[in-house]
Amino acid sequence: MNVITDHLAEFGDGLLLTVGLTLLSLAGALAAGVVVAALRVSPVRVLRAAGMAYVEVLQNVPLLVWLVLAVFGLPEVGVIAGLFTTAVVVIALYQGAYAAEAIRSGINAVPAGQGEAARALGLTFTQSLRLVILPQALRTVIQPLGNIAIMTLMNTALAAAVGVVELTAAANRVNLAEAQPIWIFVTAGLAYMALSAVFGLVTGTLERRLAILR
């Protein structure tokens, strides 16, 4: 067990970076998800097509490929940002596509009468979405969004491949010095499990408080 206690600082730094990466990308993903879901249900055909194109393009290319493209490809066209920033933006946009689909399913679960009533009251499309549809839609998809949050957490490990020293990369570096892969990666795995358990608990609490029974 000395291998773990001797390197608590490295593990701690990695864990902090993983948490930061996850929370920032998750916030971005939810924002992107709401916007793209709104595009996908909008009455304007061009916007619907744009929303669909976003989801298809982002989901159908692996996240690792996106990360490598952003880190090594963008500087070739003059766009260079820090590794952490690049990773946050890429993971947020990628997870945003999944969040959009989850939110869209929530929108489809809102009874049609609600939208019709909103229109009858004279609300515009944006108003009815913001005031009537989305509040109900988001409350139905708390569980799927919780899954996406856990998926985001797990996917942050891919940032290790592009030089972000999050938990997985930190574990790798400790292992390089200590050559005790089992203890080291079990520790990293337990840390990931603990974090996803937190997400699970938060999701469960939110759902009990907010879910609409139909």
Added chain:
Amino acid sequence: MIMTLVPTGVRRAAVAAVAALALTGLAACSSDDADPAVPGAGGTAPADDLVAAAPVAASLIPGSTMEKIKQRGQLIVGGSLDAPLLSQQNPATKKVEGLDADFGRLLAKYIIGKPNVKIVNSASETREALLANGTVDVVFQTYSITPERAKQVAFAGPYYSSGLVIATKKDETGIKAPADLKGKTVIAGANTPAIPAIKQAAPDAKIVTFGTDPECVQALKQGRGQAYVQDEALLLATAKQDPTVQIQGKPFTSDPYGIGLKHGDAQMKAFVNDWLKQIQASGLWAKVWKNSIGTVVQGEAPQPPAIGSAPGSE
């Protein structure tokens, strides 16, 4: 570039496919890896000359690991397929080329009589486990001998001694020696000995790591760090191809590579060390060096490191 980054699972599947291909080659008796006695279509490659000149062990201890390998007819080597000059698969011929790959074939010939090698793609996270559970017989993978690792695996050798050098962009003037890395952002390969070496030479340098050598070079050229620390041979090859990359100074570490063996297998360790002594004495070691690292490093082959000289290999 992207291929080298695929997750281990996918990579393992790819390796399995490659291994399956190699086996088909064996069965058809046409692979140049498999049997040097079969006349090749386009003349013999230098690596085949090495194998032809390689010794075969006079006798194997009954019941030993070596005898089991001979009965299996194949030496299973934990190694890389993407390390230039050391162990890299040639996409055109499927043959794995380089210093580590050549030594693997020569050891297979010494044990079995034929250079039959199957490379299992190992990584620095899995090498100890692969040796301990018997998935691979030996590891040839720039496996630096350290006392920590020697608690879990046995090291024959060292069979090669390498060193780390600093590379920068051509126009960089402020970095001449390891001490100049102080406060700089330094690029290193993930899971390479460069990481601890940089920490020792310049404790406050910021280290950025990438999975493969081409990515590190790209990152250096794009300005994600002011310097790149990597094995000398690898960087010499890069600097030769790419005029915008410059090597600063001489190697500042000495990094003994060992042949990883199952922990506690003293018979096998003595056997492999004997083989190393033989090929060093006969000059074959120098020819292997000439065939791989010697293609980018000027001059004659260096003096091979003394067997058992590195802490952890006694």
